[in-house]
Amino acid sequence: MSEIRVKRVYEDTSPGDGRRVLVDRLWPRGVRKDRIDDWAKDLAPSDELRREFHGHDFDFDEFRARYRVELEGKEEQMKELLTSTDGTLTLLFGLKNEQQNNATVLAEALRDLGG
Numbered sequence: 001m002s003e004i005r006v007k008r009v010y011e012d013t014s015p016g017d018g019r020r021v022l023v024d025r026l027w028p029r030g031v032r033k034d035r036i037d038d039w040a041k042d043l044a045p046s047d048e049l050r051r052e053f054h055g056h057d058f059d060f061d062e063f064r065a066r067y068r069v070e071l072e073g074k075e076e077q078m079k080e081l082l083t084s085t086d087g088t089l090t091l092l093f094g095l096k097n098e099q100q101n102n103a104t105v106l107a108e109a110l111r112d113l114g115g
Contacts, residue, residue, distance in 0.1 A: 002082055002089045004110055006103045009036070009092040018088025021081065023103050025050060028094040036092060038084070043077055045102050046070055060100040067105050078113050 005017070009028050013020065013035060020037045022028070025044040045053070045067050053063045071078070082089070089110075093103035 002085055004107045005088060005090040006107050007090050007092055009094050017090040019085035020090045020092055022092045023106050024094050040081055043074060043106060064105050067102060071109050078110055082110055
């Protein structure tokens, strides 16, 4: 079982990060590709959900619920992500809010799946 961490993509890399995977639909500005091992944009929230959440059309609890629904049916991709490392998996996101973001929801879903 991998340890799953969540971290802003703009934070410095550290040896404990393990495999660093971007889980945003859009590539973050100013971030070099050599800072990220993989990009799982298919597991990121849909453009519609992302826009509505960023536009403050609803709160984080509703975002979490709707994103979890979007992740249904993507269990194989999620399992592949979990098995892509035998150590730490760090999910990277671009939002400033470190508690309420898509990476924290995806981490919950991965843990529920057995990660």
